[in-house]
Amino acid sequence: MSNFQDLRRQAGRLITDPLVPLISRLRLTPDIMTAIGLVVNLVAAVVIGFGHLLWGGLIFLLAGLFDLLDGALARYMQKTTPFGALFDSTVDRVTEGALFLSFIFITGVGAWPYNVTFQLVLIFLALIGSFLTSYIRARAEGLNIDCTVGLFTRVERVIILTLGLLLSQVFIALAIVVVLSFVTVGQRFVHVLRQARK
Numbered sequence: 001m002s003n004f005q006d007l008r009r010q011a012g013r014l015i016t017d018p019l020v021p022l023i024s025r026l027r028l029t030p031d032i033m034t035a036i037g038l039v040v041n042l043v044a045a046v047v048i049g050f051g052h053l054l055w056g057g058l059i060f061l062l063a064g065l066f067d068l069l070d071g072a073l074a075r076y077m078q079k080t081t082p083f084g085a086l087f088d089s090t091v092d093r094v095t096e097g098a099l100f101l102s103f104i105f106i107t108g109v110g111a112w113p114y115n116v117t118f119q120l121v122l123i124f125l126a127l128i129g130s131f132l133t134s135y136i137r138a139r140a141e142g143l144n145i146d147c148t149v150g151l152f153t154r155v156e157r158v159i160i161l162t163l164g165l166l167l168s169q170v171f172i173a174l175a176i177v178v179v180l181s182f183v184t185v186g187q188r189f190v191h192v193l194r195q196a197r198k
Helices: 002-025 031-050 053-076 084-104 118-142 153-165 170-197
Strands: none
Touching: 002 053, 031 053, 031 084, 053 084, 084 118, 084 170, 118 153, 118 170, 153 170
16 A cells, blocks of 8 residues: 555656655646636536536646645745645645535536525535534644634534424425535634744
8 A cells, every 4th residue: 555655656756756846836826726626626616517527527637736746846946834734635625525516506507506405505605614624623633723613503503403493394404515615614714824924
């Protein structure tokens, strides 16, 4: 297993080593590279969602290059930070979520968007928002940053979803979960950024 990991690292370095010095001269920071990668991944997800799988796959491959380069650039510039680690891993989760969401839209390519219900997308977004809320806290605490802040934790999610079930208003409850979960993700993200800068 370790041999495979060494081989994978060497293959990655063959790609990143020639590019990283050039990128550093452009004054692009690792966090900017991560943000660019996020945008490219989201574009890939949209293209895939519209059924253009070949182009989406090529754009997704390009996004993977940014994912390789941000970490390599951070090491090259000696700018590895707790916030950068959290930002990179959170973006990885967001881009995976966006890709899987695009797969929902291609379940009936040619009939998009009529074959995909708003409710199905809402369920998926609630799932991603809930996971991200917990993930950011766990990842931050793994970096020795306390991250118990946030408007909408698991307790509030359980209460809202329970009320939605009891009142037969599940999709209203899910809409609330989506909005407030992503607000909490933003709050925790900003909190970690502030703590990392102290």
